[in-house]
Amino acid sequence: MSTPYDPHQVEKDAQRLWADSECFRTTESGDKEKFYCLAMFPYPSGQLHMGHVRTYTLGDVIHRYKRLKGYNVLHPMGWDAFGLPAENAAIKNGIPPARWTRDNIEYMRGQMRALGFGFDWNREFATCDPSYYHWEQWFFTRLYRKGLAYRKNSVVNWDPVDQTVLANEQVEDGRGWRSGALVERREMPQWFLKITDYAEELLGELDNLPDWPDSVKTMQRNWIGRSEGVEIDFPVVGSDEVLTVYTTRPDTLLGATYVAVAAGHPLAAGAAVRDPRVAEFVEACSHTKTAEADIATLEKAGVPTDVTVTHPLTGESLPVWVANFVLMEYGSGAVMAVPGHDQRDWEFATKYGIPILQVIEPAEGEDASACDLSRAAYVPYGRLINSGEFDGLSSADAFGAIADALTAKGRGRRQTHFRLRDWGVSRQRYWGCPIPMIHCPECGIVPVPDEDLPVLLPTEVQFEGVRSPLTTMESFYRTRCPECGGEARRETDTFDTFVESSWYQARFACPDANEPMVDERAKFWTPVDHYVGGIEHAILHLLYARFYHKLMRDEGLLDSDEPWRRLLMLGMVLKDGKKMSKSSGDAGNPQHLIDKYGADAVRTAMMFAAPPDQAFEWSEAGVEGQSRFCRRLWTLVQDHLAEGPVPSLDKEALGADARALRRKTHETLQRADDDYGRRTQFNTVVSAVHELVNAASRIQPANGQDRATVREALRVAVVVLSPIAPHLTQALWAALGGKGLLVEARWPEVDESALIQDRLALVVQVNGKVRGHVEVDAGADEQTAQAAALGEENVARFVDGKTIKKVIMVPGKLLNIVVG
RNA sequence: GGCUGGGUGGCGAAACUGGUAGACGCGCUGGACUCAAAAUCCAGUUUGGGCGACCAAGUGCGGGUUCGACUCCCGCCCCAGCUACCA
Secondary structure, eight states: OOSOOOHHHHHHHHHHHHHHHTTTOOOSOSSSOEEEEEEOOOOOOSSOOHHHHHHHHHHHHHHHHHHHTTOEEEOOOOBOOOSHHHHHHHHHHOOOHHHHHHHHHHHHHHHHHHTTOOOOGGGOOBTTSHHHHHHHHHHHHHHHHTTOEEEEEEEEEEETTTTEEEOGGGEETTEETTTOOBOEEEEEEEEEEOGGGGHHHHHHGGGGOTTSOHHHHHHHHHHHOEEEEEEEEEEBTTSSOEEEEEESOGGGGGGOOEEEEOTTSHHHHHHHHHOHHHHHHHHHHTTSOSOHHHHHTSOOOEEEEEEEEEOTTTOOEEEEEEETTOOTTSTTSEEEEOTTTOHHHHHHHHHHTOOOOOOEEOOTTSOGGGOOTTTSOOOSOOEEOSOGGGTTOBHHHHHHHHHHHHHHHTSEEEEEEESOOOEEOEEOOSSSOBOOEEEETTTEEEEOOGGGOOOOOOOSOOOOTTSOGGGGOHHHHEEEOTTTOOEEEEOOOEEOHHHHTTTHHHHTTSTTOOSSSSOHHHHHHOSBSEEEEEGGGTTHHHHHHHHHHHHHHHTTSOOOSOSBSSEEEEOOEEETTEEOOGGGGGGGOOHHHHHHHOHHHHHHHHHHHSOTTSOEEOOTHHHHHHHHHHHHHHHHHHHHHHTOOOOOOOGGGOOHHHHHHHHHHHHHHHHHHHIIIIIOOOHHHHHHHHHHHHHHHHOOOOSHHHHHHHHHHHHHHHHHHTTTSHHHHHHHHHHTTOOSOGGGSOOOOOOGGGGOOSEEEEEEEETTEEEEEEEEETTOOHHHHHHHHHTSHHHHHHHTTSOEEEEEEETTTEEEEEEO
8 A cells, every 4th residue: 555645535445334234224133232422413494504414423423433342233324304494495495495405414424434434325215205104194193192192272473474484493583584574473273282291300300310510400490490489369449350370479569569471361361452551562562573582672661450359468559561572472472570589570660660569688798788679689589578468587487488378368389490491393384294194173182093094195295485385285274083083173383393303313213113103223323322412402302302201101102211321512613703504505515525535534524623512613724624534544553564573562672762662652542532522622632642652753663563562553543543533543444454434443451551651851940930840760758759849940940948848749740849 | 690610932832739830742944865946854942041051931910828829828810611492
C-alpha cells in the first residue's frame, strides 16, 4: 500500500468490505451480551445537515466502540417520515408528499452510507409505511377501549382566510404565515391520550434512571409539575354556583382581594353579555396565540365584571376579574389573587388599584426589610398576620389549619395537582397516520375493526389551497359503520407525529412483525441501552416515548418500565447563532465536505470540534486540519512499514525513549476507554490520538525494540481512532498485520506495568503560586519533597526570611508551602 | 414570562473529584524545501514588563469561602434550547 492517501478509494473499499460481510446485520442469537444503541431517526427533510452528521457520528462511534468491547450491538436506522414540511412542499411545488418523502429518503440514505455509518439496514422502515402505521392504529383502538384515548374540545390557532389550523411556528406576530390574516383561538373536538393517568409513575421513575443527565430529569420533573395544594370553592353572590380555584398557598387565603378567571370561562361569557367592555376584552383575548411563551409574555391586563364571590372563610365579597394570564386549559380556569404575596397578582393589583393586603410577615431570623408591599409582593413562607384565628401560625402549619377549616365547611379539599396535561394527538393535517375511528350518526364513535386495518392514507392527492385534502376526499371519508352498517364518516384528523416516534425503538427490534405490533424480539432488545439525540427533545419526545413504553408494557407487549437506559443529549449545531432549520439550506449540507475531504475527515472534525453536550457554531475550518491528520497518520504507517519487519516486543529490553512512548501508548488506551465508555466525550479521544501519533512520529528508532514500540503505538492509535474514522483505520489495520475486519476486533488490554513511573514531577507553590518544579522518587514523603523544593533557587527566593506556617502535599502532583 | 444549559487566547476547545489555566487543533508570524507557488517539515504564538532567568495580570461582571477557585456559594449581565400543533 505504498500509495498516497486517497480517502475516496479507501472509503469505497472499506464500505464494500462491510457490505460484503454483512457485518452490521444483527441477530438475537450468540452468546455476546446485547447492546441497543439508537440515534434519533431523522425527519427526511431533503438532505443531511451538520446536526445529523453530529448525531449519527456520535451514535456510530458508541456502536463501534461497544462492538470492540465485545457486545452484540443493534444499531438501526429509519425515517420519521410524516410531518408538516412535506405538506408545505406539496403546496408550494405541487409534488405529492409521499413522493417528496421517498425521494428525500433515497438521497439521505445515500449520504449516510457515504459517511460510513454502520447501520443494520435490514431493519430500516419509514413511519409512513402502512406496515408501520397499521400497528399504531391497532394500538390506538386498544387504548380507546381501555378508556385511555378520549375526545374533548381544545383550542387551536385558526386561520380564518385559509380556513385551516396553524401550527405555532406558522403564526408570525399573531398572523398566519401564508394568508397574513389575524389568527383566532378556536375550540374544536380533538383526540387525547390520558398521559395524566401515568403522571405519578412518569415522575417517580425518573429516580430510577441514574444514567440520564440531571438537567433532563429536572426539566421533566418541572414539566410534570406535581404540587400539593387545596381546591377552594368561592360561592357566586346571587347564584347557586361556586367558582373553584386551586392554590398551593392556602396560607395566604386571608389575603385574597379578588378572583381572576380566564377569558374562556363561562363566568366571563356571562359577564360579556351584560357588559360591552368585558365583551371587547374577551374578543381581544381570542386573538392571542395558543403558545405558552406568547401568553406568558403578554402584558398583564384584565377587566372587572359585575360578578362577586364570597370569601369562604371571612364571608367578605370579592370582585371577579377577567384576566389574560389565566388559562382555561390549566386547572379550573380561575385563580384566587393574593397581591400581597404573589408577584403577578401584585403587578395586576397595582395596575388596577385593587387593595393589597399583608397576611404573611417574615419569619424569625429572616430579613424583614425584604418585605415592603409598596415595592413588591412578599413571596417567601413566613408567619401569618391579619388572618384572625390563624394569626401566629407558620405558613406550613397554616396550610393544614386552613385546609382543615375549608374541609370542615365543605368549601374546599386538599388536592394533588399536576401541571402535565393530557396529550392532544389530533392534527387537522393530511400527511400523517389516519386516526382509525368512524363517526356514525346512529352508534356514535366506533373504532375501525382490526380486520379493516390499516386505514390507508391515500397518496395520490391534489392540494387545493392549504387544507387537508382528506376533508374533501369522499372516497376517503365516506364509509359504513362497522356496527350498524349505515352511512358513516371516517375521522379525517391524523396523529401527531410524536406518536410514531414514541414506539419506533421497539419496532426496530422486529420490523417485520405482523400480528401484533411487536413480538418477543422487542422484549429481547428493549430498553435501548444508549439513546443519542438533540437536547431539543429533552421534554416532549422523551416524555411521550416513556409514556407509550408503559402503555405497551401494560398491554403485555414489553417487559421493561422505561425505554431509554442511558441518554446522551447533544447540544445544538448552530448556524448564525441559531438552531439549524430547513431554510439554512446548503449552508448546513455536508455533501461538498464529503466530496472534498472524505467521510473520515468530516467525522473526525465533527467529533473534535466540541464535547457532545455542548452547543456550537459549525465551521468548516477544522475539517482541513483533520484531513491533514489523516494523511499524516497514513504516511507515518507507510514509512514505518517500509523499514521492514519488526521483532516481537520485549518489555525488559526497552531504552528510555521507548519506555516513554510505551507509557504514552497505554495511557492513551486507558484514557480513550474512559472517554468512550464513561464520559462519552470524544473530542478528547481525538486529542489523545493526535498526541500519541505525534509522539510516535518524533521518536528516532535506534534498534528493533524501538521499532516494535512504534508498531504497538500505531496499532493502538488505529484501534482507538477506528470508531471515529473507520475507513482509514480499516486499511491501516490490515497493513499493520491485523487479522479480519477491524470492526470484528477486540479492544486491546492496558498493560499496567507500562504505566509505572520511577520519578514524578511535582509542582511547587509558595502561598498558592507556582514557583518551581522538582522531580522526586515516586514514593517520596513530604519531608523529602519539601527538602527538594527548598533546594530550588526560585522557591527559596520566596521562602527566605519568612516562617513556614504550613505545607500541603498532594501526592504525585503538588507541594504548597504557606509562609507568613 | 417560566424551566434547563452555556460564557476560558484571534478561533474551536482542554483542565474529569477544589491542585501547574490554555493540552490538542485551526489561524497567524518567521524559517527550511522550491525558479516560484501549492503541499510538506521546523520554530514561535494569552496580555503587559524584561536580553534573559523570571515578574505581574488573567477563565462574562461584582462580591464571598479556601493554603489554593475555570471548578464551590451569593448577586448581576449576555447567549442558546424547550415552552404542549417544527421535529
